[in-house]
Amino acid sequence: MSSNVSSTNLVALAAVCLSALMLGLEISSIPSILPTLEHVLPANFKQLQWIMNAYTIAMTTWLMAMGALADRYGRKRIFMVGIVVFGIASLVCGLAETAPVLIAARFLQGTSGAAMLACQVAVLSHQFRNGRERGTAFGWWGIIFGIGLGFGPIVGGLIVTLASWEWVFLVHVVLAAATLGLAHAGVEESSDPHAVRIDxxxxxxxxxxxxxxxxxxxxxxxxxxxxxxxxxxxxxxxxxxxxxxxxxxxVVRPMFDFRTFRTRSFSGALIGSGGMNFSFWPFVIYLPIYFQAVLGLNSVTAGLTLLAYTLPTLVVPPFAERLLLRQGPRVVIPLGLFLIGIGFILMRLAAVSDQASWLTILPGCILAGIGLGMTNTPVTNTATAAVPVERAGMASGMDMSARMISLAINIALMGFILLLGIHSHLESLAGGGQVADFRSLAEAIAAGNLGAGIGGDIGLEAARSALIQGFSWVMLYGALSALGFAAISFVIFGARNAKPLQAGGL
The missing domain is CATH 1.10.287 (Helix Hairpins)
Known part of the structure; x- marks a missing residue:
């Protein structure tokens, strides 16, 4: 960040980054405490699913609406309300003694998280107009968001080990208070002067x-x-x-302006947003299962190995933003998606080989992480720069909605493909016969319970082979999705949009 950036803007950047950290942690740290919640609340399998999904469903549902409210009533105002409610919801989560209360509080967390997320990009777009400073600000935002998502599983596990599950939520009460103070001091109020009516x-x-x-x-x-x-x-x-x-x-001022799709840079950026979540981010939920169940790593070693997948997403964004300034989105965004696809191909080749180990899968993890880092912040920067600055809230809402909707869809799709691959292998092992309750056995193996193979009369090694086939199918899906979206985004951007990102627009 150059020396002429005002201290106010730096404080605003800190507020945006800290709120992004909270959002990322609350997505990825919860899976590591679900086994604990199953016993202490207690919670059944369906309730555990809702504890995980309520946050994402609420955030996805309200994201566009929050962007519209921010455009109308002010980004700073909605941002600060979101921070306060997020802190209160986190307190309720930490104090919850039953699963229904925790699920309701998680839904409130997701709703307030949508308010923060919709305003983050709009605040950065408003307060960082210079192209280079804008790129650096978006780069830091992407790094911190990535830290929350990438380190969430380790953070959640450490908190449960050193303290108790409640502090996975209660820590956000403290972080929300700090974020609120930074937002009050640094974020400038901005809105869309034409948004006189609520859609x-x-x-x-x-x-x-x-x-x-x-x-x-x-x-x-x-x-x-x-x-x-x-x-x-x-x-x-x-x-x-x-x-x-x-x-x-x-309507005169729609919150989802379909006319923006006429701008190739905006459409190409949204394709990039969707492409990342058809491959990289949903797979981060399943990759620890492969590390532990297939490779036999313990939870700590698996968490550390997972850093090879997530750490590149933290260090690459500043480089990606500089490349965006020089080469433009037509080069950077398809290149990032292409690298994700090649990374998944390398992971698949390593996973199905006889020499599969954490060392052989690392190159694919690292390359996919680099590709994500190349794509993550440039797509948002490009999308918001493609529209007038007063419509930044709408643009960021569309961008983040594309991310969250595609993420929710592909978490489910990858799970379905994993089960399908396992089920197919079990059928081949049966040789035309019947293995008792294929579906429940496949679900148990997909969750990493290879011991279920013994109870299902197929053996431990056969269960491991079935899980490997399931993961090979998922990795192939991730590779084809990323490569497909890379090609589509390259075509949509077109040669006319190959120019670099300029201050305040494309």
Whole structure:
């Protein structure tokens, strides 16, 4: 950051980064404490799923609405309200004694997290107008967000080991208080002067549509005549989506402006946002299972090995932002997605080999992490720079919605593909016969319980082979998704958008 950046902007950057750290930690640190919550609350398997998913569902549902509210009532105001509510929700999470209370508090966390996330990018876009300073600010934002996501599993495990599960949530009460003070001192108020009316119909219809979609995917609900609730949820979601599209194409100041897709740089950036979450981020949830169940690493060693996957995402963004300034998004964003795809191919080759170990899988992990670092902040910087600065809240909301929706979808899809690969291997082992309760056995193996193979009469080594095949399918899916999105983004950007990022726009 150059020396002429005001101290106020530096304080604002600190507030944005600290809030990003909290959001990242609350996504990735919770899986490590689920076994503890199962016993202390207690919570059944369905409740544990909701403890994990309530946060993501709420954030995805409300993200666009929060961006619209920030444009209308002020980014600083909505940002600070989000921080306060996030702190209160974290306190309730830490004090919860039953699973339903924790689930409700997690939903409130996700809602307030949506407010913070929608405002983070808008604040950076407003207070960092110079191209180089803007790139550096977005680079630091990406690094800190990445620290929260990448180190969350280790942080959660250490807190449970050294203190208790409650402090995984209570620590955010302290962090929220510090963030609130920084935001009050450093963040400048900004809004969209043209946003004189709230797009209430758009907010409600999109929120309902997204909630129905994410709920169906994460809960594995069928949409057939044999499942009336699932069919009703799908119908409500589809009707809400149609209403949303109709409303947004008629209102004067839509919160989701479909006209922005005419700007190639904006469309290409959103493709990049989706591409990362069709591959890299959902896989971070499943990769520890491979490390522990297949490679036999303990939780500490697995967490340290996982850093090879996440650490590059922390150090690469500043380089990526400088490259964005020189080469433009058409080079940087497709290149990042391409590297993610090649990284997944290398991981798959290592996973299925007879010499598979943590050493052989590291090159693929590192390359995928580098690719993510090349893509993560440039897509947001490009998307917000492609629209007028007063519409930054809307643009950041669309960008983050693309990320969160694709993340929620692909967590479920990767889980489904993992089960499908395991199930296929179990069927081949049965040789046309029947293994008792294939689905429950596949679910147990997918969770890393290879001992279930003994109970299922297939043996420990056969269960391990089934899990390896499941992961090979998931890695192939991640590779093809990243490479496909890389090609699509390259075409959408077009030669006219190969120019570097300029101060305040493309």
């Amino acid at each position: 209430l119909a758009g907010m409600v219809s999109l929120s309902v549509a997204v909630f129905c979609l994410v709920y169906l995917i994460t809960q594995g609900e069928g949409v057939g005549t044999g499942n009336p609730p699932g069919l009703a949820m799908a119908a409500i979601g589809l009707v809400s989506l149609v209403i949303f599209i109709m409303v947004e194409n008629r």
